Amino acid sequence: MSQTAGHPSFLQHHFSDAEQQRESAKLGMWIFLLTEILLFGGLFCAYAIYRSWNPEIFHNAHVHLNVYLGTLNTVVLITSSVTMALAIRSMQLGRRTATLRFLAVTLALAAVFLVIKYFEYSHKIHLGQLPGKFYTYDGIAGTNPHIFFSVYFLMTGLHGIHVLAGMATIAWLVVRTSRNVFSSEYYTPIEMTGLYWHLVDLIWIFLFPLFYLVG
Amino acid sequence: MNNLPSSSYLNRPQGIKSWLLTLDHKRIGLLYLFSVMTAFALGGVFAMLILLELLSPGREIIDADTYHQFFTLHGAIMIFLFIIPSIPAILGNFVLPLMIGARDVAFPRLNLASWYVYILGSLFALYSIIAGAVDTGWTFYTPYSVETTTSVISMTLGAFILGFSSIFTGLNFIVTIHKLRAPGMSWFKMPLFVWGLYATAIIQVLATPVLGITLLLLIIERVAGIGIFDPAMGGDPVLYQHFFWFYSHPAVYIMILPGMGIISELISVFSHKKIFGYKAIAFSSLGIAFVSFLVWGHHMFVSGQSELAAMIFSFLTFFVGIPSGIKVFNWVTTMYKGSISLEAPMLYALSFLFLFTIGGLTGIFLGALSVDVHLHDTYFIVAHFHYVMMGGTVMAFLGGLHYWWPKIWGRMYSEKWARVAVALIFVGFNVTFFSQFILGSQGMPRRYYNYLDQYQPLHAFSTFGSWILGLGFIVMAIYLIHSLFKGRPGGANPWGALTFEWTTSSPPPHENFAEIPRVEHGPYDFDRVTAKSTLGETI
Amino acid sequence: MMDTTGSTFLPPGQSTIAGEVDALFNFILYASTVLFAVVIALTIYFVIRYRRRGAVAATSGKDHNIKLEIAWTVIPTILIIIVFIWGFKTYLKMSIVPRDAIEIKVTGQKWFWAFDYPEGVNTVNELVVPVDKPVKLLMSSKDVIHSFFVPNFRIKMDVLPNRYSVTWFEATATGEYNLFCTEFCGTGHSEMIGKVRVVSEREYADWLEAGAVSGEGLSLEEFGAGLYTSKACVTCHSVDGSPGTGPTFKNKYGIRQVMQGGSSVPVDENYLRESILNPNARVVAGYAPVMPTYQGVLKDREIDALIAFIKSLQDSTGNSGE
Amino acid sequence: MGNRTTAVGHHILPLKVYLGVGAALIVLTAITVTVSFFNFGPYNLLVAMVVAAIKASLVALFFMHLKYDSKLYMIIFVAAILFLAVFIIFTLFDTLLRGDVEPITA
Incomplete structure (x- = not known):
């Protein structure tokens, strides 16, 4: 990476120094995370309202969720958060191979998460525990039991899409790390993806108890 | 006569590709100008x-369904395609970096992306016109918006995508204001237009995601029928209204706050007097930005929401009005002992004062619970929001457009014709909309294709007013376009203002400043510093 | 409570609550006009007095005055607290229904209002109420959100599907007042206009009495003709053969009619009865299935009368099939 | 916890911190799952939310560096939570208290 004196290649023209560019990128990322929190916030609000209106349906329906798969998924996502943080740390220390290894592990764990999700979804589709008019399962008491599954599929579906987006970004990071684009001076993209990934994990930390444990 | 600086951002680099792939905030501002003004x-x-x-x-000329589609398209286009991007994306994009002494916004690529996302969103929204239009009103209230056969999905998808454009701009401006201010520009040395844009950006970033999720749920409800808003399946249409208005009330402050920022600039520069209560105005912008998130329920007083919620929303609604009142008093006091010159931007600022005060005060009627029960969903509401949005934001936008016109193009508009246009627009606006206040309080419901005969005179009066208003806009379009070719050069600082954008040439070079300027005085220190107007001299 | 005479801004108020609403409306109107006049007068005065003549005059740097700023923050705050409390008190009166109110069920559906009175009488688009008696309206909608608005009574409440909403009024003067729908509900939103007829108490009792066994003295066809208008069939079905949202009734009885899906069905008593109670079961080809069901709105005797009326719409030259 | 800094002054957390926080998160997950098997009525929700909040703040403070970065990012994060709380609480004001003043009985 060409290292011209005082004007490294990654610095864009309108920033006075690398520090200002890095802090700007982080501020921009945090504001983006704020919009993500409010986007999911809308669904958390829907959850709060529908749970307050029919608590018994939510309780009866949550029993049908597989707590073990949910717990496993939580552990998988927490571990991927740890490996992502370690990936950033190793690039801060300039260890390229360690970063590649940690990124790959994070990617793999994300894939495991989605696979587990796939099993849960296919099991529900098979049973007919689906939102709205697709709901054909008759094992849950209450007038509109599909409401629980509408909110469940909305929230875990949107979360799953964000996991997919995270995986794509991490894959893009793996490519650029292997092309030796990053160094201990310039690792902002990895740090930003790390922040995004930690937020995805943070949202699951709230989704998991709300659906699997409490219901 | 035509001695503009030989090279500026307008002609260096050349070629259509250099415009469509530009990262220059000034050119992106112009791209927005053309697309937003078409909308x-x-x-x-x-x-x-x-x-x-x-x-x-x-x-008269169309049938009921077409009329319903027309008022829905009028509402949706004016709100999502025009008034929300208008000031931040056109004037904000162009002026913000210049005003804080930066070379560009923090994320130029994101800035260009916001324009392309705007175009994509607009295409979806405008496609709905061809594909059977939308007849639900710009609010898309369920269950009607779920069961109607018109193309609700393409319009809501358009609005969903336009939301991203708004978030990109807001995010960009927050980071720019935090990180790229010139050395010596503390928070209280920033121009008040920058404060307006900052408060607006905060609302854009905090409120728009909820619009995103609301429209996403509506589209999923229409496509997959999951019953989240359908009462027969355990859903609740009033929940949709909560979701929708949680975005849409802060959205009206996204529209007015940048306008207020411009008015602070215009009144101070054209009274040649230091702005009165700089900190009061700056903090009331932030105050409005936060309190605006607590009041959305006043759109739903008669929607069957609980009486306690109605009381809380009514109480908080009154407190969102106070900062706006403080700003108006500060602007009027600024003019005291000033040296006021009545060019077109100042005329727009004064008509803003007149019209926005009426708009704001009629908000008090709608905040009071018992009076709102009578006035809700009548023409009184239509008049109220046109006085605040058109009398407020559009007047401020036109004032800002005229004020920065010489900086954008390097050429002055014709002052004589501008005064004609202001008069036509001011008179036409009042004739059109003041009659609607009376219509509404007399009980005329809004969105009515056919109405009882007793309301006919006021409706006719309002229609005549709209012809005067339309004429005013046509006159303005003509002389503005004419000024692009024949306007005399405005010079670097035609108005004798003190903010940074007037220190560089008009039109400014690609990199804005030869070198980043240092702040020596406040943005409105007219008592200590005088910048000679460059209107007369030739460069 | 006296009823208010109308002003330029407000229609005459004929309900107990109208007086209070108008009082607050006028208070805000006068306070705002005064405030507006002050702001605009000052602006005009400053613009004239400090107009720039020739060179730019130096101006003072005074940019704050604590006393003034506190004054113009505290005074408006006091004003709005007064307005808030006044508005909320009246709103509570509007929300809490007196115990002895007559309860009338209101059903809003695509583009007309149906009213069910306690004694089983029901009307369409016309609400008959006694004067000086509180009337409680228990409202729900059959399809989309409508909104029940009577300008002269200053009342308005959304009418929601699958849920009841309540509002009440006490009329203070007899007469006929407009009833509007103020929540957009589709093509016929602006046609969804009804009348509220306020009559004396005795007259109301007689009307209720007559309404309960309505149609006693009339022949079936005449009673059916009355229902044809009062139950709003007229909005979609014509009797003179002209096209409408629904098929015309003229020369329909006894012919075979082509349905959607191609099957052809004889138009006889049970097809007509089925179309009244379950309209979307078999829809005539070329028409949209938008007819609302009259289940529970029409009693059997009224359905027979309507069918008899449709049968009577034959040209004397025998039935000419469409 | 000695924080070494990179060439350009960004501090680096020692490995111990990341692994420690990771372990804590997994332990907390175990706790909240086991607690959910006992029925404490409404307290189940409260306990689950408190544990989730602790886990969330661990992730935010350590993994997302909120503890070490400038206060601005903490303000943004807390603002998002506050505005979300306002949205949910005010909507619940309506949905939970309907018909309180004037009971709506069909």
């Missing part, structure tokens, strides 16, 4: 057709 013209055409139809009860 404004289209929305205006629908408005004229609506009022033409309302000239007399029964069928």
